[in-house]
Amino acid sequence: MSTGKILDGLNESQMEAVCHTGSPLLILAGAGSGKTRVITTKIAWLIENNYVRPEEILAVTFTNKAAREMAKRASNLNLLAGAATIRTFHSFGAWILRQYGGMLGLSENFRIYDTDDAVTLLKKAMPEINRQTAKIYVNMISRAKDYCYTPKMAQKNLFLQNKKFDEAYEKYDARLKQTGNVDFGDLIMLPVMLLEKYEHIRHRLQMRYKVIMVDEYQDSNIAQFKFLTGLKGEQNYLCVVGDDDQSIYKFRGAEVKNILQFEENFENTKVIRLEKNYRSFSGILDVANCIIKNNSGRLGKSLESVRGEGKKPKVNFFLNNNAEVEYCVRLIKDAVKKGTAFSDWAILYRTNAQSLAFETEFAKSRIPYRLVGNVRFYEREEIKDALAIFALIANDRDEVAFSRIVNKPSRGIGAKTQEKLIAFVRKAVYEKFESSENLKENSEYGFISVLSEKTEVPDISKKARKGLKEFISMIVELRKKLSFNENFEVSDNNGLLTGSSLGKFVSFAISVAGLADYYKNEDNVSGTRKIENLQELINTASLYESSYEGLREFLEHVELDRTLQSENDNQENNAVTLITVHNTKGLEFNNVVITGVEEGVFPLDSSEIENIEEERRLMYVACTRAKNELYITACAKRFRYGNWSQMIKSRFIDEIDTGLVEIEDFSMQGGNKNFAFKNKVQQKIRSDVSGFSKIIDHSAFAKSQSVTYQNWKKGVRVFSSDRGFGIVKSLEINAGEIVMRVQFETGEQKVYMPEFSTGDLEILKT
């Protein structure tokens, strides 16, 4: 393969970006400007020109999908690219911790706790708080880790007013350490600490990765920035690619300032802009630009389509969300009749909850669909139960896994007994942990080993003792079987659960642990389909080698990449894509329908200017996914929370210049007139608050306080000509502004800023 060939067809700035070396490089790449092509070509080009060896290249992305895609495309350009490290930030962090984590007391088989596990752990560390509070704290903890704040530092920085939080963070982290596991935040923060603390680790990694490339840089957080500065030595070449208009992960700590200030952070930065859009017809880009220009603080760029005008995007209004779904069915069926493929179509929505209506209706209408990033799968009870068995097999100190599975199915070990056992084991581990020189040695020392060795187990009932004994020997047995890689014949699961390789072991374990029978029964009684889901898990496990190493890989896969593997295998299938807008990052489709473009859905949260701007960027991302046709839909009524809510079209629709889109209003039927223009209140609020930009106020992290403002306070009854009767649910100071939430009889909840406007709200006499 000649150099000329891989560079063929690149435009001038793309070429410049590919062939640049030396000083740090910032590529500002607009949507659809061929950024993945630039990165992959750059990888191939660097290899071909012997700038570095393939294994000296590190490319980090934000999603597994992007990493897979990048690896595939780079290898297509140059086979040697297969030796480059192309991973997500988190999986790269995990890789480092697998090697050096022992120095921080991690088990070498550490597991990555998800939010749910973290909440469970925090609740155990602080029994006095309820689950909801624990969730809030866990969220704050992960935010703190996004900034690399340890418990001690957090007290001095972000969260200083909240003593209870400081306590929570400290207790949580201590307890997490004792399990030998990590959470998502640790995957970045702990490597940063290793790099800062240990010269030899830093040196080794800097020598290894001569070239560091980062995709979607606009969504990096402070911890990731520190990670990069730790990896980048004097001699390393750093190249980041991003688009400030596509920053959509503020809620998990992304800092746009990373990209805005890149030039200041890295001396002699070269900036290259990619402003030619190869993806979309200009009619689509015009709509996107119209919306995004309402944001402030942009680096600014002019995206130019090379594809001509194309068909005018369409905006459709419907009576309700059923009509919206039906419209999509019709639209796609008609198009397919005319010769487009199902796979040309993507249905986008703001929240996962919206997918269900499409799933059912598509199934009914025989439209094949593919649900992308259905995170929920790995959050299902039966899946988490099964995984807990394997987590405990891999890491004996996994407290969360132990308590999850020890009494399921019931072994007579209830909450009280569990508490005693956990306290007992933790004490034993802690004592050994303290007295031992070698931390690593202790990673195998936990629940199963302590409870099988020690005889002075606390006073628990006979029944519990018996159940515990069975449980322990079951885990011990499973471990033995796995290490000898026995041929597992599942005796009594009626042949329902089958797999190969590690899948065999997984199905065996699920049966032996009693989960198969337990859930088979539940399926029969309640008509759930949990056995099916377990089978799906086994299918995924079947792709891994039947060994400890295979098990570890399997667990890491499900922890870091929550898309089902079997789903990926079907990617070539001719099916409509159902996907959240967040998940479309980096993807493109021929035809896109953005659904639910209504206030309260998209934008979902309009209580702060900052949130609106983030939502607007999200809308921009959504629009720019479309290559050929773009549809935007909104409904006058939407069924949610078990109620019909009255909706108002999104402000983003109003921001589109008339003339750029074709509007059809199907919401007029049934006397529901002018839904499209029914947003007086909204417009008023908007015009009143526009122009107020907000200073970032970190105290907003702390729980906002209840307040009153003039006659407005919690519990006041109101009437609005638009939405009828309502009640003020709360009044609080949110980042310096008074925010009032009103619940209307329509089921809709609205946010007002009473300092500026309360629309036509009337206060009713009691």
Add this chain to the structure above:
DNA sequence: CAATTCGGGATCTGC
């Protein structure tokens, strides 16, 4: 300790 009932809150977005 397990099974049942009851009431209130929930769903953002995701590594």
Add this chain to the structure above:
DNA sequence: TCCCGAATTG
């Protein structure tokens, strides 16, 4: 509406 946690009962 549905699901979960708390409370109540056996």
